Amino acid sequence: MQFECDISAAHGYTSLPQRARVLSEKWFQDNSYCLSCDSDRLLRTASNTKASDFVCQTCNENYELKTFRTMPVRTLVDGAYAALMSRIKSESAPTLMLLERNDDWQIQGLTAIHHLFLTPSVIGKRKPLSPTARRAGWVGCNIRLDLIAQDAQIYVVHKRIANSPKIVRESFQRFNRLKNIELNSRGWATLTLRIVRSLNQQTFSINEVYAKEYEFAALYPENNNIRAKVRQQLQVLRDLGFLEFSGRGSYKLLI
Numbered sequence: 001m002q003f004e005c006d007i008s009a010a011h012g013y014t015s016l017p018q019r020a021r022v023l024s025e026k027w028f029q030d031n032s033y034c035l036s037c038d039s040d041r042l043l044r045t046a047s048n049t050k051a052s053d054f055v056c057q058t059c060n061e062n063y064e065l066k067t068f069r070t071m072p073v074r075t076l077v078d079g080a081y082a083a084l085m086s087r088i089k090s091e092s093a094p095t096l097m098l099l100e101r102n103d104d105w106q107i108q109g110l111t112a113i114h115h116l117f118l119t120p121s122v123i124g125k126r127k128p129l130s131p132t133a134r135r136a137g138w139v140g141c142n143i144r145l146d147l148i149a150q151d152a153q154i155y156v157v158h159k160r161i162a163n164s165p166k167i168v169r170e171s172f173q174r175f176n177r178l179k180n181i182e183l184n185s186r187g188w189a190t191l192t193l194r195i196v197r198s199l200n201q202q203t204f205s206i207n208e209v210y211a212k213e214y215e216f217a218a219l220y221p222e223n224n225n226i227r228a229k230v231r232q233q234l235q236v237l238r239d240l241g242f243l244e245f246s247g248r249g250s251y252k253l254l255i
């Protein structure tokens, strides 16, 4: 894997956003691979000219490339709210590929965010653009990275070191099993996984999860029986092989 972008690829482009787009797409095209199958090639999708979208022709996994000089921690500004929600609801949300580069166009990191963790509860609506704006009334969205379980973030390149594709693919594919849960329930399951991870313990009790009830309530204020829902979600995570029940209200994380 090369860490230098090919600056000559942007020859002839004068605007900075265009140069940035051409260089990052060229690097990604030359160095990326599918995380969901063994294909070593991703293709730029010609149909969408607004987002940097790529697709694997073997398994149809979609990717959206975003490039940063400083990686966002809490919030990722994305495009139109309605468009992303529609992709999430039709189960075609892209896996996000966050590319970090420095001023000299050397790649510092590449982090994937698994698309199955993009559920409606982690997408925030932004204020509509003001009536005087060129696109008055247009509504964008924020992807709330702080509401997504750490598991969703998979390092392909971290601090200028490329992880082995085998390990990256294993890390990614172990969450493909979330596909078996319908979207509404998946929001709860991934939230439960995030809360369980936040306990920082391999074994934990149901009461420790109940103690975080307010975090569930913050995202699902309309739910009046959070504890029953939490118990159900722990069963879902157990059935998916993420944890096991070890008796007397205690659980053990398996992955």
Ligand SMILES: [Zn+2]
Binding pocket: 034, 035, 036, 037, 038, 039, 056, 057, 058, 059, 060, 061
């Ligand atoms: Zn693939």
